[in-house]
Amino acid sequence: MAKLYEKCIKVGLRMTLPRKIILEVIEDSADHPDVDELYRRAVEKDRSISIATVYRTTKLFEEAGIIERLDIGDGRARYEEAGEHHEHLIDIETGEIIEFQNEELEEMKRQVAKKMGYELVDHRLELFGKKIKS
Amino acid sequence: MAKLYEKCIKVGLRMTLPRKIILEVIEDSADHPDVDELYRRAVEKDRSISIATVYRTTKLFEEAGIIERLDIGDGRARYEEAGEHHEHLIDIETGEIIEFQNEELEEMKRQVAKKMGYELVDHRLELFGKKIKS
DNA sequence: CTAAATGCAAAACCTTTGCCTCAAA
């Protein structure tokens, strides 16, 4: 089931071969690849894809709400499939990115924004932690 | 009172003229200037300062815990005086950055990390909101 | 067939670095 593909069609995107491939790569990625990594994975499926297209396409998909950009503070954009909102915990020793969800936290954010007179449109939370040894 | 200056001395930093000026600029800034802006403000006090020094010095101050880096996702580092931890709400219509604090939220973050077996070392939260018209 | 997308290479940004000179302690 090409879930993301349907979504692209629905919002009226022209589905070229490079776009299909990049979409496929993202859909098949369980991690949070940066553009260079997406490019490497895409090139394996079609040698002719250029990195400029990966940049243009990720930007396009992001603006269309198909994928989401993640910034862990290392100067490169990372991407993941858009879905239910979740947060990221970054293991500062290994760089591993762990996803989690917490509705209570979400609600509190909405409340805090509201209290300041704002409607929460987007929000990002990154926790940086060290594994507790037991 | 040169609060930050004392802090620098305490951690053993050599206080050169450029460092004093950059520190002063940050201390006098109520906003969240990026490096280029800090550079512009510093140059007004001493024409000979170079942008390389601003980069080197902000990095130094950050590592020493004198100032804090803020990343609002626009590809440039912004800085502010280090102090009690606070979060940022970004007005998506004006770009204005509003600071806020919420101990309940802090505690919840610690709890969430702990539940996943991590000790919270650092954390970043940015809320993006639209002003509610009344 | 036509407007939009791609590839390529160059440019634009932000940030870091090498090297020689200068200054703080």
Next chain:
DNA sequence: TTTGAGGCAAAGGTTTTGCATTTAG
């Protein structure tokens, strides 16, 4: 006086863009 800091310009890394060519609809 000595070691670290600063200025300058060049280099690095990521992302964007101009332009000629190709392709989806």
